[in-house]
Amino acid sequence: QQQVKQSPQSLIVQKGGISIINCAYENTAFDYFPWYQQFPGKGPALLIAIRPDVSEKKEGRFTISFNKSAKQFSLHIMDSQPGDSATYFCAAARSGAGSYQLTFGKGTKLSVIP
Amino acid sequence: DAGVTQSPTHLIKTRGQQVTLRCSPKSGHDTVSWYQQALGQGPQFIFQYYEEEERQRGNFPDRFSGHQFPNYSSELNVNALLLGDSALYLCASSMGPNTGELFFGEGSRLTVL
Numbered sequence: 001q002q003q004v005k006q007s008p009q010s011l012i013v014q015k016g017g018i019s020i021i022n023c024a025y026e027n028t029a030f031d032y033f034p035w036y037q038q039f040p041g042k043g044p045a046l047l048i049a050i051r052p053d054v055s056e057k058k059e060g061r062f063t064i065s066f067n068k069s070a071k072q073f074s075l076h077i078m079d080s081q082p083g084d085s086a087t088y089f090c091a092a093a094r095s096g097a098g099s100y101q102l103t104f105g106k107g108t109k110l111s112v113i114p
Numbered sequence: 115d116a117g118v119t120q121s122p123t124h125l126i127k128t129r130g131q132q133v134t135l136r137c138s139p140k141s142g143h144d145t146v147s148w149y150q151q152a153l154g155q156g157p158q159f160i161f162q163y164y165e166e167e168e169r170q171r172g173n174f175p176d177r178f179s180g181h182q183f184p185n186y187s188s189e190l191n192v193n194a195l196l197l198g199d200s201a202l203y204l205c206a207s208s209m210g211p212n213t214g215e216l217f218f219g220e221g222s223r224l225t226v227l
Contacts (some may be wrong), residue, residue, distance in 0.1 A: 006156075032214045043118070043204050043218030044157065072209030089156050099169040099211035102149075 003027050004092050006105025013112050014032045021108045023090035030092040036076045073108040080112045115182040116141060118207050118219035126225045127195050135222045137189040139207030146188040163188050164211040200226045
């Protein structure tokens with residue numbers, strides 16, 4: 001059972017454009033939603049995260065939009081750069097269980113072309 | 115400040131063998147989680163260790179076991195290897211078990227032949 005569905009699988013964006021990656025979750029107990037960036041040969045690195053009490057969070061060129069009623073959240077990368085080319089993973093977790101177990105989406109491979 | 119370090123970076127085993135992977139957490143971190151990342155997939159949670167105890171476990175068989183040492187470093191052991199165990203094994207550390215802010219290492223790439 002895939003609890004976090006991510007789309008698209010791959011994305012090509014022109015330099016300076018906006019990259020948008022979407023995720024949907026099923027478990028309403030999830031209350032922590034991070035996005036990770038992974039370059040080839042490297043481990044995932046935390047980009048930005050949001051909790052359900054806000055609908056949007058922005059850090060630099062990266063913005064998370066969150067829709068609790070639709071159980072969806074998305075990552076927007078403004079002014080996309082070739083250096084942003086990487087695989088992006090959304091994830092979800094439930095706090096309050098004494099530990100965090102992240103459930104990841106399958107990833108989106110982003111290519112930003114000059 | 116050293117981040118999360120894992121060893122070995124690559125290894126090849128045959129079916130039925132056993133493997134041990136090692137992880138040193140980021141300085142100041144006391145909690146270690148292990149994830150399995152199959153090719154083209156997102157990481158899957160194996161288990162988390164805190165205070166030398168397994169705190170939570172994902173949907174993995176008992177062939178997967180772990181240990182945390184007093185210095186917070188950790189080992190992942192996999193017995194009776196199957197072809198399907200071929201994957202990148204990621205270690206992530208955090209300051210305590212109750213935070214989602216994980217710092218991942220670069221992983222150990224296991225190939226089972």
